[in-house]
Amino acid sequence: MIRVVLADDEGVVRVGVRAVLATAGDIEIVGECGTGREAVDLVLAHRPDVxxxxxxxxxxxxxxxxxxxRPTGTGVLVLTTFADDATISRALGEGAGGFVLKTGDPQEIIAGVRAVAGGGAYLSPLVARRVLDHLSGTGPRLEVGNRVAELTDREREVLGLIGAGLSNGEIAQRIHVVEGTVKVYVSTILRRLDVRNRVQAAIVAYEAGLIP
Structure with a gap:
């Protein structure tokens, strides 16, 4: 089971998210609260996956x-109605492994939790499209397109799987290599795309149309 701590200051939202996650079958909420400070305390007490x-x-x-x-090893999935560039940029900078909109498809919450729990990355498609310009600066589509074109076929395949939210272990199974090899691919991809983490790499994968 994937163990989750849920923090939202609106009780009705917590009820809704709890109901959505309950349908997954492999996710268990081990604590919930309404403040960030309580969330940190719950994470320290329960050591959840997400x-x-x-x-x-x-x-x-x-x-x-x-x-x-972030230093505890628990993954973070940000759930919000506020998808402005500053919020998204700060979330990525603070080490969030995923970003999901409350106004999006409820199944995205489940997909996000699973991806982050497995060490992967997940962004709502609307978020991915919105923040690509912020990530890439001037001329984002041309610049990112050139970077992706410089990747090998295998690296583009791995990039697409990163964008789909797969963990290193899942990617290794998919392309029939050992996990250590996937780690090398991921490091190379991040460096060649000039992005800081696999969340940003996932954004590039969305824009490049590489999601399987």
Whole structure:
């Protein structure tokens, strides 16, 4: 079972997210709360696989909580209605492994939790499209397209699987190599695309049309 801590200051949202995750069959909520500070305490107490955090919460916001949770090894999935560039950029900088909109398909929450729990990355498609310009700067499509074109066929395949939210282990099974080889591919891809983490690599994969 994937163990989850859920933090959102709106009780009705927590009820809705809890109901969605309950349909997954492989996800268990081990604690829930309404502030970022409580979320950090719950993570330290329960050591879950994933913390699902709203952005705007009292005492300590979700992104501040993400920064404190990151060293514990628990993955972070940001769940919010606010998809502005500044929020997304800060979330990625604080080490969030995924970003899902409350207004999106509820199944994206399940997909995000599973991806982050497995060490992968997940972004709602709307978020991926919105932040590509912020990631790439001037002339994003041409610049990113050139970077992707410089990858080998195998690296493009791995990039697409990163974008689909697969972990290193799952990618290794898919392309029939050992996990250590996948780690080398991922490191090379991040360097050649000039992105900081696999979340940003997933954004590039969406834009390049590489999602399987």
């Amino acid at each position: 913390a699902v955090l709203d952005v705007r919460m009292p005492q300590l916001d979700g992104l501040g909580a993400a920064a404190r949770i």
